[in-house]
Amino acid sequence: MQKFDYDVAVLGGGSAGYAAARTAAGAGLKTAVIEGGEEAGGLCILRGCMPTKALLYAAEVMHLAGHAGPWGIRAENVSFDFEKVMARKNALIKGFADYRRQQLAGGKFKFVRANARFLDAHTVKLTPHPSFGHPLPAKRGEGRGEGGSQLITAKNFIITTGSVVAPPPLPQLRETGYITSDDALTLTRLPESLIVLGGGAIACEFAQFFARFGVKVTLLQRSEHILKEFDPDAAVEIEKVFRREDIEIFTNTKLIDTKRDGGLKTVSFQHEGRTVSVSAGEILFALGRVPNTASLGLDQAGVITERGRIVANELMQTSAPHIYTAGDCTGPHEIVHLTVQQGEIAAHNVAQPGRPRKMDYRLLISVVFTEPQVAFVGLTEKEAKARDISYLTASYPFNDHGKSLIMEAKDGFVKLLADPKSGEILGGACVGPMGGELIHEIVTAMAKRMTVHELAAMPHYHPTLAEIWTYPAEELAGQI
Numbered sequence: 001m002q003k004f005d006y007d008v009a010v011l012g013g014g015s016a017g018y019a020a021a022r023t024a025a026g027a028g029l030k031t032a033v034i035e036g037g038e039e040a041g042g043l044c045i046l047r048g049c050m051p052t053k054a055l056l057y058a059a060e061v062m063h064l065a066g067h068a069g070p071w072g073i074r075a076e077n078v079s080f081d082f083e084k085v086m087a088r089k090n091a092l093i094k095g096f097a098d099y100r101r102q103q104l105a106g107g108k109f110k111f112v113r114a115n116a117r118f119l120d121a122h123t124v125k126l127t128p129h130p131s132f133g134h135p136l137p138a139k140r141g142e143g144r145g146e147g148g149s150q151l152i153t154a155k156n157f158i159i160t161t162g163s164v165v166a167p168p169p170l171p172q173l174r175e176t177g178y179i180t181s182d183d184a185l186t187l188t189r190l191p192e193s194l195i196v197l198g199g200g201a202i203a204c205e206f207a208q209f210f211a212r213f214g215v216k217v218t219l220l221q222r223s224e225h226i227l228k229e230f231d232p233d234a235a236v237e238i239e240k241v242f243r244r245e246d247i248e249i250f251t252n253t254k255l256i257d258t259k260r261d262g263g264l265k266t267v268s269f270q271h272e273g274r275t276v277s278v279s280a281g282e283i284l285f286a287l288g289r290v291p292n293t294a295s296l297g298l299d300q301a302g303v304i305t306e307r308g309r310i311v312a313n314e315l316m317q318t319s320a321p322h323i324y325t326a327g328d329c330t331g332p333h334e335i336v337h338l339t340v341q342q343g344e345i346a347a348h349n350v351a352q353p354g355r356p357r358k359m360d361y362r363l364l365i366s367v368v369f370t371e372p373q374v375a376f377v378g379l380t381e382k383e384a385k386a387r388d389i390s391y392l393t394a395s396y397p398f399n400d401h402g403k404s405l406i407m408e409a410k411d412g413f414v415k416l417l418a419d420p421k422s423g424e425i426l427g428g429a430c431v432g433p434m435g436g437e438l439i440h441e442i443v444t445a446m447a448k449r450m451t452v453h454e455l456a457a458m459p460h461y462h463p464t465l466a467e468i469w470t471y472p473a474e475e476l477a478g479q480i
């Protein structure tokens with residue numbers, strides 16, 4: 001029997017990696033986490049969910065302060081201090097990141113700061129990040145490679161190396177220059193105007209953040225609507241709000257060219273059969289991210305990828321049966337709670353192969369933290385049609401609901417999808433105030449496979465936003 005340094009080595013110490021390591025070590029496996037980033041903490045904490053939501057909340061406070069008139073409140077000349085807005089975000093992120101680093105360093109597993117690359121199916125070469133400034137410590141039983149690198153062997157691996165910003169679709173974009181979501185989070189001053197390339201969650205969240213802080217924003221989206229994974233009724237509602245907030249939106253576009261002239265950057269694109277050019281002080285490139293797998297030497301380990309994405313089955317097992325994966329490097333959804341669940345399932349299946357657990361995306365949740373927020377769980381109408389699943393649907397608008405009228409939050413609606421025979425709730429969508437919170441009532445209902453009859457009969461306190469769900473539930477219960 002070959003002896004290995006570790007039972008399992010987790011490559012990457014982000015949300016998926018930490019969840020996998022904690023689970024593997026908790027199951028009694030000798031575990032190492034190898035984290036190669038300049039800063040440990042992972043995307044969600046350092047440059048993803050947390051900093052963006054901290055900034056978006058500031059934008060919401062700013063917007064509310066500037067639009068207090070309907071309640072008879074005069075808040076004239078509302079202004080802001082961008083340095084302080086960013087400083088608050090930075091302080092929060094430092095707190096979250098420090099805590100995560102304590103968890104990584106103080107876990108029941110070995111935490112190694114180095115970049116990993118497979119040499120063969122059971123060996124990785126570790127190279128310290130240049131900024132760490134010290135060679136890796138020599139360990140008994142762990143071989144030494146060239147240039148201070150270290151080799152470690154493991155019986156199993158869990159690859160959780162995350163994602164990187166996608167390469168630009170036009171080579172001239174590099175020359176023109178652009179910022180990514182990472183750069184947007186470290187700006188020290190706001191541009192006067194901004195072109196946002198992309199119409200996904202990250203693009204929309206940043207578009208509204210910048211617009212609410214006075215930046216003239218133009219958003220360019222290739223498909224027919226922004227937020228293309230949602231149903232068009234949700235996207236149309238956000239497009240309406242964005243236009244009201246002076247965000248210019250072009251959908252159905254095809255990028256042709258970009259150039260820089262002095263302080264202005266220009267993007268030319270096809271739109272409704274003609275060439276349109278828009279110019280702004282800055283371009284935010286938000287056309288997505290790609291799996292971070294290119295430099296892992298995966299072919300040495302027999303791990304198959306498809307367009308960079310590690311191919312895995314529902315056990316989170318790759319084409320090399322002793323190697324598992326989780327998170328953005330495998331997908332299919334770049335959503336934190338799923339990366340955590342995948343990490344836990346991968347580690348569980350390494351520890352207990354005889355009692356395997358599988359990923360189940362029936363309760364897929366997606367939230368966009370614009371205002372109004374956009375959220376769905378389970379089936380969308382788009383997907384139901386594509387998969388030929390029969391459903392009944394009913395929706396109800398926030399402009400006819402007591403609590404949202406009190407809040408002057410009149411944009412959006414809730415929608416339920418139900419099985420036409422049993423009435424089981426198949427999906428829910430909410431575009432509206434606190435949509436990301438409200439959707440969790442439907443997540444709970446779907447987790448317990450509740451019917452619309454049961455949801456309609458459930459008590460809801462009055463007046464709350466949550467009671468809006470009873471209207472489509474009652475309508476569907478009446479139909480079934």
Ligand SMILES: Cc1cc2nc3c(=O)[nH]c(=O)nc-3n(C[C@H](O)[C@H](O)[C@H](O)COP(=O)(O)OP(=O)(O)OC[C@H]3O[C@@H](n4cnc5c(N)ncnc54)[C@H](O)[C@@H]3O)c2cc1C
Pocket residue numbers: 011012013014015016017034035036037038040041042043044045047048049050052053114115116117160161162163181202292295296326327328329333334335336337339
């Ligand atoms: C702007 C933005 C906003 C977002 N907002 C949300 C949100 O609101 N809600 C939500 O659910 N999701 C959100 N996401 C997505 C979410 O952040 C990711 O899905 C999640 O953080 C991915 O976790 P991960 O563990 O797979 O990857 P990561 O957290 O990226 O971890 C991968 C780790 O692997 C390390 N690594 C890479 N290569 C190597 C190597 N060769 N050796 C060793 N270590 C390596 C990296 O340094 C990194 O620390 C957002 C993303 C972005 C960019």
